[in-house]
Amino acid sequence: MTALASADVSGLPQLTTVKVRSWKLAITLGIVTVLLALLFLFSPRTGESSFRLGDASSSLTLPVVSVPTAATSWIVWAVLLVLTLLAVWQAYSYRKSGMWLAIVYGLLAIFAFLVWAAAGGLVPVTGLLFGAVSLSIPLIFGALGGVIGERVGVVNVAIEGQFLFGAFTGAVLSSITHNPFVGLIGAMAGGVLVAFVLAAFSIKYLVDQVIVGVVLNVLVAGLTGFLYGALLVPNESTLNRAVTFERWKIPLLGDIPIIGPVLFNQTFIGYLMYATVAVVAWGLYRTRWGLRLRAVGEHPQAADTVGIKVNTSRFWNVSLAGAIAGIGGAYFTLVSVPAFTKDMTAGLGFIALAAVIFGRWDPIRATLAALLFGFATNLRNLLSVLQTPIPSEFMAMLPYVVTILAVAGFAGQIRGPAAAGKPYIKG
Structure with a gap:
């Protein structure tokens, strides 16, 4: 709703409230509901779907839960239909849909789809969630770097380059x-080195930040590809056999059913x-550092008038964002694969950037968005194992389809930091 000023016969200003409907969430839920109905109608699956809740590393033994595939799929779909109608009613009544509606709908839609996909098969729930968290870790670090960069006023399109160079240097030094x-x-x-170049060109020399980020991604990809062929391949035994981090299981917490092996065996x-x-x-919302950072990203002129050095603050915070994204790059070579390979980040830096937008430039929401994208990627692997009738080409598209739906549908009307992407010239 928006308040507008008007005047009555007395000449005194009056406030007029203009109500605005937001149909984006309702339309998105409706499309997903229709797609699931078409899937269940034209590709019906029978039998039972089994879910293994236990894990070999846990001291507790949990049973395998089996449900009838067709009946469960349609029952959950009916609940999804009710939630969709609720979203439509809220939009029609000028009511704002809470985040809970999107979260509950998403969880139930995933469950209905898994029941359909697992007909006659077994879904290892703990393994599915563990893989999702593992795939999300670099995305979360990249998203946090993106949040800090854009909150301070610099669009960090170079997350992919920071991932790639971090993976390279981590592998070599390890x-x-x-x-x-x-x-x-x-x-x-x-x-930090990649972020330093981004900051120097965009802050000092006022080059368009998006262009600098794209050029840096291409530059780092070419540079690491060249060094891989010229330096790492001939000296693989000494320069490209990284010592990786071992998993540490936290006592007691690691034995909690389902979530213990997922969260506390990392x-x-x-x-x-x-x-x-x-x-x-x-820090972003409770400290002086966070207040200054957000002030510089929202209104640099006002921040400058109270003594904050805008460009200096931007420079150091972009460097901090690069260090955090570099940790995400380290995950590729110090956890996932103990060696660097050419273009091994496979564009995940851009997925992290999408998580920043979907998360509305908030650290917690961006983390949840990164977890969603990691889950979609791991779900693709599970669907291949379950031999679902979905074409393999579509399964390869799944993480990116989820990204598009999330940003275009569930994100709603969002506005980034007001000064993001805009250089600041003092005076």
Whole structure:
């Protein structure tokens, strides 16, 4: 709703409230509901769908739960239809739909789809969630770097380059020193270096930030590809055999059913991700640093008048964002694969940038968005194992389709930091 000023016969200003309907969420839920109905109608599956809740690393034994495929799919679909109608009613009544509606709908839609896909098969729930979290870790670090960069006024399109260079430097230094912690520090330095170039050109020389970011991504991809062929391939045994982080299971917490093995049997970088999300979320809204950062990104002129050095603040915070994104790059070579390969980040930096937008430039929401994209990627792998009738080409598209639906549909009407992408010239 928007308040507008008008005048009555007395000449005194009056406030007129203009109500605005937002149909975006309702339309998105309606499209998904129709697609699920078409899937269940034209590609029906029978039998039972089984879900394994337990995990081999847990001390507790949980049963395998089986449900009738067709009946369960349609029952859950009926609930989804009710939620869709609720969203339509809220939009028609000028009511704002709460985030809970999108979350509940998303969880139920995923469950209905999994029931349909797992007909006659078995879904390892813990393994599915563990894989989703593992795939989301680099995305979360990249999204946090993107949030900090854009909150301070610099669009960080170079997350992909920071990932790639961080993965490269982390692999090389870990291989040389046989110490993953040295590799992690090297990956952070690699991310800072890419961010330094981004900051120098966009802040000092006023070059368009999006153009600089795209050029940096291409430059880093070409540079690491060249160094891989010229330096790492001939010296693979000494320069490209990284020592990786081992998984550390937290006693008691790691034995909690379902979520214990998923959240508390991670590597050092996984636990560092938890701490980083908490620190960034707290610091952004509860500290002087966060207040200054948001002021510079929203209204740099006002920040300058109270003594904040706008460009200096932007420069150092963009460097901090690069260090955080560099940790995400380290995950590729210090956890996933103990060696660097050409273009191994596979465009995930752009998915992290989408998570920033979907998360409305908020650390917690961006983290949840990154988890969603990681889940979609791992779901594609599970669908291949379950041998669903969905074409393999569509399954390869699944993470990106989810990205498009999330940003275009569930994000709603959003506005980024007012000064993001705009250079500041003092005076």
